[in-house]
Amino acid sequence: MVLLSTTxxxxxxxxxxxxxxxxxxxxxxxxxxxxxxxxxxxxxxxNATELYEGASIIWRISNxxxxxxxxxxxxxxxxxxxxxxxxxxxxxxxxxxxxxxxASIEITITESHLEMPNAFSPNNDGYNDFYGAKGxxxxxxxxxxxxxxxxxxxxxxxxxxxxxxxxxxxKGWDGTYRGQPVKDGVYxxxxxxxxxxxxxxxxxxxxxxxxxxxxxxxxxx
Numbered sequence: 001m002v003l004l005s006t007t008x009x010x011x012x013x014x015x016x017x018x019x020x021x022x023x024x025x026x027x028x029x030x031x032x033x034x035x036x037x038x039x040x041x042x043x044x045x046x047n048a049t050e051l052y053e054g055a056s057i058i059w060r061i062s063n064x065x066x067x068x069x070x071x072x073x074x075x076x077x078x079x080x081x082x083x084x085x086x087x088x089x090x091x092x093x094x095x096x097x098x099x100x101x102x103a104s105i106e107i108t109i110t111e112s113h114l115e116m117p118n119a120f121s122p123n124n125d126g127y128n129d130f131y132g133a134k135g136x137x138x139x140x141x142x143x144x145x146x147x148x149x150x151x152x153x154x155x156x157x158x159x160x161x162x163x164x165x166x167x168x169x170x171k172g173w174d175g176t177y178r179g180q181p182v183k184d185g186v187y188x189x190x191x192x193x194x195x196x197x198x199x200x201x202x203x204x205x206x207x208x209x210x211x212x213x214x215x216x217x218x219x220x221x
Contacts, residue, residue, distance in 0.1 A: 038196035112195020122175030132172025
């Protein structure tokens with residue numbers, strides 16, 4: 001009986017701490033439930049100290065919608081969340097095969113969203129100089145992409161020639177081909193992507209490249 005009481009005291013302060021980088025690039029550490037976007041790379045700690053010989057840590061990470069469960073046994077683990085919905089992260093401390101303490105936290109991953117604009121103006125004025133997913137090249141723009149776990153975009157000219165492609169959704173096209181600016185005009189984008197909620201995106205649309213757009217609209221003459 002005394003041994004059990006002592007063991008409980010060892011784990012009385014167990015607490016899950018999740019560290020991740022939010023969509024502003026800020027590193028966040030929290031012990032509270034939170035909502036974020038996929039893919040979400042996390043470092044998860046039990047914050048357990050003074051583990052006795054024979055003590056063990058068991059992690060269970062489960063998605064409520066899909067029922068998928070991942071089990072880990074290290075004191076600190078890393079995990080990338082790629083499924084939308086509510087994910088339960090729980091940790092169990094065991095001593096001599098008996099669970100003596102536990103904690104849990106919920107991480108909600110948003111449903112996916114993806115839009116591609118129909119124009120940009122690569123004239124080095126610091127605004128709209130790159131073509132990419134809405135919210136990628138200009139984080140302040142409305143319609144920011146969310147929870148996209150696979151992404152591949154291609155730019156073609158009117159002859160069907162591929163000019164550029166990229167797989168990092170946070171990047172984009174600068175309006176050049178082999179280091180040289182292309183002419184103003186209509187180009188075409190094709191995007192194949194997948195969201196954390198399983199939604200498949202196949203986007204095909206015109207892209208208007210207009211370098212003098214801002215010059216014309218800001219002129220007082």
